[in-house]
Amino acid sequence: MLPSEKQLLVNDLNNQFRHHGATHVIDAVLKHGVLGQVAMVSSFGAESAALLHLIAITRPDTPVLFIDTNMLFVETLIYQSDLAEQLGLKNLRILRADPATIAEHDPDNTLHKDTPDTCCHLRKTSVLQNALVPYDGWITGRKRYHRNQRVKLEFFAYDAPNDKFKINPLAHWRAEDVADYVAANNLPPHPLVAKGYSSIGCKLCTVPVGINDDVRSGRWQGRAKTECGIHFETKLLTPAEDMT
Numbered sequence: 001m002l003p004s005e006k007q008l009l010v011n012d013l014n015n016q017f018r019h020h021g022a023t024h025v026i027d028a029v030l031k032h033g034v035l036g037q038v039a040m041v042s043s044f045g046a047e048s049a050a051l052l053h054l055i056a057i058t059r060p061d062t063p064v065l066f067i068d069t070n071m072l073f074v075e076t077l078i079y080q081s082d083l084a085e086q087l088g089l090k091n092l093r094i095l096r097a098d099p100a101t102i103a104e105h106d107p108d109n110t111l112h113k114d115t116p117d118t119c120c121h122l123r124k125t126s127v128l129q130n131a132l133v134p135y136d137g138w139i140t141g142r143k144r145y146h147r148n149q150r151v152k153l154e155f156f157a158y159d160a161p162n163d164k165f166k167i168n169p170l171a172h173w174r175a176e177d178v179a180d181y182v183a184a185n186n187l188p189p190h191p192l193v194a195k196g197y198s199s200i201g202c203k204l205c206t207v208p209v210g211i212n213d214d215v216r217s218g219r220w221q222g223r224a225k226t227e228c229g230i231h232f233e234t235k236l237l238t239p240a241e242d243m244t
């Protein structure tokens with residue numbers, strides 16, 4: 001299928017599903033394969049349990065990709081392991097950058113201080129780029145209420161530079177919807193949520209926030225950076241390319 005045809009398919013799906021909800025979108029993608037082979041990408045963060053549960057009850061064998069940057073909170077690693085077991089995820093894949101690449105480009109783990117975009121490329125973006133090669137697209141947990149670049153999210157998108165479909169089943173959910181779903185299904189919270197972390201990434205780039213602050217305002221606080229880069233719909237660079 002040509003890129004222009006993929007964009008038309010996405011437009012058509014958004015039109016078809018404009019009055020539908022997350023479960024219909026997930027069924028279409030995972031049960032009926034409307035966008036081919038897809039994986040889910042999850043950070044096992046503050047809001048991840050809801051979408052992971054929806055995926056698990058629909059197709060527990062869905063590939064779930066988790067990127068361990070080796071800079072995560074230990075609480076996230078424990079939560080990831082416990083939640084995956086509780087939900088019965090049957091195809092969890094834990095991804096890490098090649099240690100030799102880390103040793104070459106960030107031997108003392110300080111890249112995040114001065115060039116966080118490069119650090120994210122090295123530890124997340126390029127890792128995900130490689131892992132997504134076999135798939136036509138991927139499912140994300142992005143929501144409009146996260147604001148910034150997410151305010152116009154649709155259920156379906158086409159990332160032309162990387163030739164991947166992106167599916168955002170929870171695009172229209174609000175924070176209250178996530179909380180209601182989590183409570184109704186008795187899903188465990190990430191332990192750092194109770195400590196004020198509303199969005200959880202790497203330990204050195206995440207701080208707790210106030211209850212009235214933007215949900216992602218604790219990420220890269222004090223910097224212009226608001227996204228790790230995995231959602232930028234521009235051609236992803238390899239670490240070597242990004243260093244040039």
Ligand code: SF4
Nearest residue numbers: 112116119120202205
């Ligand atoms: S969030 Fe921070 S530590 Fe993690 S990969 Fe990005 S810059 Fe590096």
